[in-house]
Amino acid sequence: MTIRRSIVAGTGAYLPEKIVTNADLARIVDTSDEWIVERTGISERRMAADGETTSDLAVKASEAALAAAGIAASEIDLIVMATTTPDDTFPAAATHVQRRLGMTRGAAFDVQAVCSGFIYALNIADNFIKVGQAETVLVVGAETMSRLLDWTDRTTCVLFGDGAGALVLRAGQGQGTAQDRGVLSSHLYSDGRLRNLLYVDGGPSTTQTTGHLRMEGREVFKHAVTNISGAIMAALEANHLTAADIDWFVPHQANKRILDATARKIGLAPEKVVMTVARHGNTSAASIPLALHEAVADGRVKQNDLVLLEAMGGGFTWGSSLIRW
Numbered sequence: 001m002t003i004r005r006s007i008v009a010g011t012g013a014y015l016p017e018k019i020v021t022n023a024d025l026a027r028i029v030d031t032s033d034e035w036i037v038e039r040t041g042i043s044e045r046r047m048a049a050d051g052e053t054t055s056d057l058a059v060k061a062s063e064a065a066l067a068a069a070g071i072a073a074s075e076i077d078l079i080v081m082a083t084t085t086p087d088d089t090f091p092a093a094a095t096h097v098q099r100r101l102g103m104t105r106g107a108a109f110d111v112q113a114v115c116s117g118f119i120y121a122l123n124i125a126d127n128f129i130k131v132g133q134a135e136t137v138l139v140v141g142a143e144t145m146s147r148l149l150d151w152t153d154r155t156t157c158v159l160f161g162d163g164a165g166a167l168v169l170r171a172g173q174g175q176g177t178a179q180d181r182g183v184l185s186s187h188l189y190s191d192g193r194l195r196n197l198l199y200v201d202g203g204p205s206t207t208q209t210t211g212h213l214r215m216e217g218r219e220v221f222k223h224a225v226t227n228i229s230g231a232i233m234a235a236l237e238a239n240h241l242t243a244a245d246i247d248w249f250v251p252h253q254a255n256k257r258i259l260d261a262t263a264r265k266i267g268l269a270p271e272k273v274v275m276t277v278a279r280h281g282n283t284s285a286a287s288i289p290l291a292l293h294e295a296v297a298d299g300r301v302k303q304n305d306l307v308l309l310e311a312m313g314g315g316f317t318w319g320s321s322l323i324r325w
């Protein structure tokens with residue numbers, strides 16, 4: 001029996017030029033390079049220039065992904081863009097990307113699941129392809145987290161960065177087994193009761209302002225490893241696989257300690273973990289496609305490799321995805 005599968009045709013990424021080091025942050029809040037590196041693994045992050053928007057970053061990452069896939073914008077049926085920092089309250093940032101890519105048909109919309117946004121967007125894109133509603137989908141994760149930060153709060157402003165990543169999915173065929181190329185499974189979760197541990201204190205229908213990111217970091221940490229490991233185990237079980245089958249683990253890049261603890265808990269060798277948090281910080285929905293693109297571009301991720309993605313973020317939201325490259 002053959003089934004429809006969503007196969008990755010290309011990846012792309014874009015980082016703003018400006019690098020902000022830990023030493024730069026130590027000049028504006030009471031922190032140090034030593035504290036930030038020891039607690040998070042982050043050494044530097046990128047920051048969008050004045051006037052540079054989330055869709056500016058997204059367009060550059062999307063153009064790179066389309067070029068890598070050898071696909072014209074006119075061939076895209078759908079753009080699903082994960083972002084928690086859209087240019088405007090509306091319209092969706094995805095429609096800015098659509099216009100600027102020169103795509104005049106199909107549909108484009110945003111997905112809001114904060115740091116888990118890329119996993120949600122990928123799942124949605126995969127389902128559009130599986131039911132036959134789309135053949136070619138551009139999945140984007142792009143953020144300007146610097147615009148949401150309270151630059152007087154040292155407990156949050158040192159953690160985040162700006163950037164964008166994208167991938168192109170195309171419909172293909174498989175046998176319905178874990179040997180198929182393409183997205184093998186997605187598992188999504190949320191628990192709205194945990195809202196107060198990680199949120200933004202503003203919004204159009206509350207304060208009519210954008211607000212700032214607020215987080216109980218230690219509490220988030222406690223939930224992260226448990227939730228992420230659960231989503232990973234669900235992915236492995238659904239595909240009758242074990243951690244030993246994973247070629248590359250490309251997690252949401254929140255904190256090196258969370259990633260190390262997760263890899264240990266599920267029994268994954270450290271050399272299989274793609275880690276960019278030291279240079280990118282936490283770029284929310286952009287972190288997975290940024291890391292994925294890096295591992296594809298430098299030749300680590302190859303055709304037929306089994307790639308495991310996971311994320312957790314505000315909401316809480318969390319999830320996992322397994323892809324045979």
Ligand code: ACO
Nearest residue numbers: 031035039115154155158217218220221224254255312313
């Ligand atoms: N520089 C120096 N000291 C700091 C800083 C800073 N930037 N930030 C906090 N501190 C101080 C605190 O004030 C506290 O001081 P006190 O003991 O005098 O009260 C001390 O450092 C310890 O603070 P904790 O919050 O307990 O530090 P912890 O070891 O938990 O590390 C961190 C904080 C890095 C935020 C950690 O809890 C974490 O990474 N949590 C996960 C958060 C996360 O990744 N969120 C992203 C979104 S969710 C996701 O993507 C998974």
